Every structure is written in structure tokens, then in C-alpha cells.
Amino acid sequence: MYELIQVSDHDYYIDCPAKIGVVRISDSDVVIIDSGSDKDTGKKVLKALDEHAWHLVSIFNTHSHADHIGGNKLIEERTGCSIYANGLEQVYTVNPVLESMGLYGGLPFKDIQNKFLMAQESHAKPLTEDVLPLGWKLINLPGHCFDMVGFITADGNAFIADSVSSKETLEKYGMSYLWDPSASLESLELLKTLDANNFVPAHAGVCQDITELADINIESINKTFAAIEECCSKPCAFEDILKYLFDRFNMTLTTQQYLLIGSTLRSYLSAMYTKGTLTISFEDNKMLWTKA
Numbered sequence: 001m002y003e004l005i006q007v008s009d010h011d012y013y014i015d016c017p018a019k020i021g022v023v024r025i026s027d028s029d030v031v032i033i034d035s036g037s038d039k040d041t042g043k044k045v046l047k048a049l050d051e052h053a054w055h056l057v058s059i060f061n062t063h064s065h066a067d068h069i070g071g072n073k074l075i076e077e078r079t080g081c082s083i084y085a086n087g088l089e090q091v092y093t094v095n096p097v098l099e100s101m102g103l104y105g106g107l108p109f110k111d112i113q114n115k116f117l118m119a120q121e122s123h124a125k126p127l128t129e130d131v132l133p134l135g136w137k138l139i140n141l142p143g144h145c146f147d148m149v150g151f152i153t154a155d156g157n158a159f160i161a162d163s164v165s166s167k168e169t170l171e172k173y174g175m176s177y178l179w180d181p182s183a184s185l186e187s188l189e190l191l192k193t194l195d196a197n198n199f200v201p202a203h204a205g206v207c208q209d210i211t212e213l214a215d216i217n218i219e220s221i222n223k224t225f226a227a228i229e230e231c232c233s234k235p236c237a238f239e240d241i242l243k244y245l246f247d248r249f250n251m252t253l254t255t256q257q258y259l260l261i262g263s264t265l266r267s268y269l270s271a272m273y274t275k276g277t278l279t280i281s282f283e284d285n286k287m288l289w290t291k292a
Helices: 039-051 072-079 087-094 097-104 167-173 181-191 211-231 238-248 255-275
Strands: 003-006 011-015 020-024 029-033 055-060 082-085 137-140 149-152 157-161 198-201 278-283 286-291
Touching: 011 039, 020 039, 039 055, 039 072, 055 072, 082 087, 087 097, 097 255, 167 211, 181 211, 181 255, 211 238, 211 255, 238 255, 238 286, 255 278
Parallel strands: 029 055, 055 082, 157 198
Antiparallel strands: 003 011, 011 020, 020 029, 137 149, 149 157, 278 286
16 A cells, blocks of 8 residues: 556556556656545655655646545645646635535534545645646546546546546445536546546556446446436435435445435436436425436
């Protein structure tokens, strides 16, 4: 764990729970893609760079989830590097309390104000194409998060963040966190068209062809749509649907899972209501969802 693994002449990643890309942009200068979950990960990143006498220029954050920006603050303080994030991801990186607020839908209680859901703030600047290293391409990959991005480096490797979950994760949990399942399906189809030498997902193995894993993720999303539609064959309240999914996919309800899967379910319901596959009604002061 935390081993620096070389992918190509200039591209590496640090093997940790959320892979961190490391790209040499000169003999001595590097940039990183994401920073890990907390200050301890940040220290390990800096140690790995110091061992090669590399100077860190910038952090490019793919999105604002705590396990991808948690090392920002320490690394920024120790190196003075620039940090960049895209769209709403930049707003959330600067104001990380928004993450737990958004998941909960109100003032976050103390149990959810933790490093797993709320990173320390860092001074991220807007990510634009003109700040990218020479030869890089920006890939818009919304779905898992608002304005998540990936990068294709000058060496032709695609760092694709959380656009896919591993097969093992989907088999274990049945479904994964998504902000917008419809947008995620579009991003997964986009991934299958990309020309890259290697694909480096944050939470799955590095591969040369992403098609099979993308299709597994597409199948998982469609199974979740179908499970919700099946549950709503009769009018159901949100909590009833949530319990159905936890039972269906053999998940265990915890505070963190309630927030993550609960938020994901709300996104699925919104997508299905927009498509017209679900309707809304009110009965006995309860909001009910029903298959159209």
C-alpha cells in the first residue's frame, strides 16, 4: 500500500484506497491527480515525491469527495503548490462542509462531520484547460459527482477517478454512490470511446481496455433502476424504498450508508420522475412514489 507504481515514461500512481496520479512534467517537477483521504495520506505522498527529489507544482482534483481532496490542505501548506478543481467541485473543495450538508439535506449533525465525509478546506482555483500540463486533455465525467473530470496525459494514460466502481465492489454492495445516474450512464458510454494506453480508475485495477468494466457498471445502474421500479409497483415512501434496496442488495444500514445510499436513491428517484417512469402522490401526509 502507498507504493509508487510506474505506468509509462512520465506517469505513475500511488497505490492506495483512492489512487493518486503522479505525472512528471519535467526532470524535477511533478503534478498529482487527487491527494488521498487525509493529512496522513498527504504526508505519504510528499515522502514518495521526496524520495525521487521531485518538486510538486500542482494538484489537479478530479472531484470534491473527501477521499480525493483530504490531503490537499497539508500538501498545500508544506509545498505552496497550486490546486485546481472543476465547476462545483471547486466550490465544494473550498467549502467542504457543503458535502455533508448536501448528503444529509440540512445542518449536519456531529456524527457526519468526520474526515470520511468532510475534508479540510483548501484553496482550490477553477480548473480550466489553460492550466493543464502540456499535452493533457480534460475529460468531463459527471455522474458520480457534479462536475467530476478525468485527464488523459501526454503519455496517453487516462486517469478516470470514480467514473467506474470495481466488479468486486458492485458484487459486494450491489450499488454505489451516484449524484446523477443518468449522467453516469452517459459518462460510462463516453469512456468506452476513449483512446488511451491505460485506464487508471481510483477504485479499480489499471487496465488497457475499460469496456468490460464500464459495461458492468452500466448493468449495475440499470439493475438499480429496475429494482426501484419493482418496489414501486405499489405506492411507496422513500424509507420503504431505501429498506427494499438494502434488503435486495444485502447491505447493512449505518449512518454513513444511510447518507450515501439515501442520497443516491433520491437521485435515482429524480431521474425516474424526469423520465416519466415514476409518479408522485401524497397520502396521509406522506410522499409516495409509484410506477407510472
